Amino acid sequence: MKISVSSHDELLAAVPHMFGFTPHESLVLYPFAPGLPRVRVDLPTSQTARDGVWESLEVPFGRHARPGAVVAIICLTTDRSHAERASEDLRSRLESIDVTTPLRLWADDTQWCDLDTHESGQRTQAARTRIDAQMVAAGQALPIASRSAMAASLVGDRDPIERLMPAARTASAASNPPAEHAWTMERLHRFHADGFTLNDLDAARMLLAVSSVPVRDDVWENISQRTAQTHVALWTNLTRRAPDDVRAAPATLLSFASWIGGDGAKAWCALDQVPNAQEYPMARLMSAALTAGVNPSEWEAQTARLHDINELARDLARTLQAPQGPLHRPAPEM
Template sequence: MTHHAPLSMTATCPEDLLAMVPVTLGFAPEESVVMLTFGGRAFQARVDLPLCLDEVPDVVTSLVGPARRHRVERVVFVLYTDDEVLAGRLARGLRDRCRGEGIAVLETLRAHDGRWFPLLHGDRVVREVGVPYDVSAHPFLVDAVLRGRVTLRSRTELEATLRSDPVRVAAVAAALAEGPRGRRGRRGRPTGEWDRDHPPPTPVLLVEGRWVQDTVRRHVADGSRPTDGEAARLLRAVLLLRLRDAAWQLIRRAEARAHVELWADLVRRCPQELLAGPAALLGWAAWQAGDGALAWCALDRVHEVEPRYGLASHLAMLLEHAVPPEEWEADADWAEGLRASDGSA
């Protein structure tokens, strides 16, 4: 589910709708069902096509359920597939469920290989033959580019933006191999080696948490990227849930896009065994920025190493239920209970 910053688009024909889809999602979908919503708390959603007809009811529920919860008044569906039978079954299922929920279906199209086909309305010949279209130079996409909104050619291309960069991963791994030698805690003692199973003592944890927040704030404010040494220290720190939460509580909607850029850079530089924390933070920042597609891609990277990672599971639930970012108000304190035990104010 995707919630983007407002971008004025008025659709008057099927070509307008077909241009609106990649602008709102950030990529051109394939083998997908896309739902555009209007009225109520509007949002856009994309799900994979069902693998067989028996899965059609589940796909219908996954789309219409959130539309009902958010009191959506009108919807448009675009099905990207060459499977006419599957598209027809899906279109009827979506129409019937929407009718039952009091949601008006304005249009349902099937799109494939540069042609669109009306599924619920239109001339019989048009429904069989289709209408050629090309939205590559459509004003919606041109305007999106001028506003700095990137539209990729596919979800695969979006996923590729988060792939590991072997050269940069090696540089960070070398910095990690050097360990925390020379780093000292608040009382001048060496911090020593630590990991998730062997966390550092409270004074060191507090020092690291403050360093994490100071470093993240600085790079977010400057639009800069961590050095290899800083990246190694950040990635090692967010392996601990306390220190991950120190970074997590900084993510706010107003600065979410800058957090996306920071954590996306770190995900591309991260050794596989440390990937869950930074990828989950990237996903959270993407959701706060209104980029549901990127958030799902980040969750895929989390699942590569830790399928049951708590923050990722929580984010997946929010995305599945189309919870808008503005409903989230973080009030947790990552250092709660630590300062008292440390004697700090």
């Protein structure tokens, strides 16, 4: 996502578009050139918390930092003193890996201040309107109110499909795996073409089908930067509607599609929908990739060399150490 800004005010107005929601009490890293990830973390308010932020950022920034790397540190908080301490602490740590930070910016809902030059100003609706218009013209949806609102958008009415699952399982058992596989891929391609929401019967059948790893892997292989938008729409809807026992696959496919499409925050929110009790290797792989700050372009580049989804997954896993124990969401959102 490219955003053109010409002032501090416009830079602040662009931040919600980077993550799909409006951050509050947050620290944001905004790179001035391609390569480094855009990151949001909860604003650290103690030295222990600042140490924890660096622990979560050192690997992804060390992975991508190149000579001359430059980022802005933006603190969005009502407490300017916390912004001063957190941004100065992070600046010194970034400099240790040759990332320079020429801008430390503090803002609350109404005003902003450059913490180095002490230049300050008001946050204006005019700047928000200009950036919103730029993003709408580029085909981007407007951001929602908060990360919690984004997470809530993935939880819907799951009872209708829950009631259909016994009959859907019986129908699936009476069919055969190749037939269900073929139906799933045909239904997926039809959704790419028309974008119509699946009715409850088709949704139940699709959720059962992708709970089979070979079927899920063929769907996974269909996700690319070209198809990410329609996959996000499909798997967002099915994650909202899926009962616990069939939600791991759609939620993880949504996480992958969001990541490939450049929406790291939604990728994390989707992983939060994988039921905690489930051990799901694809979700662990996504968690590891997001934690390490892997750029989606790395996956896209590998698809030109490796054409089998399992080879691609193994290749990515070799470069990462997947988290052990229950799935969890670490601090950074990229």
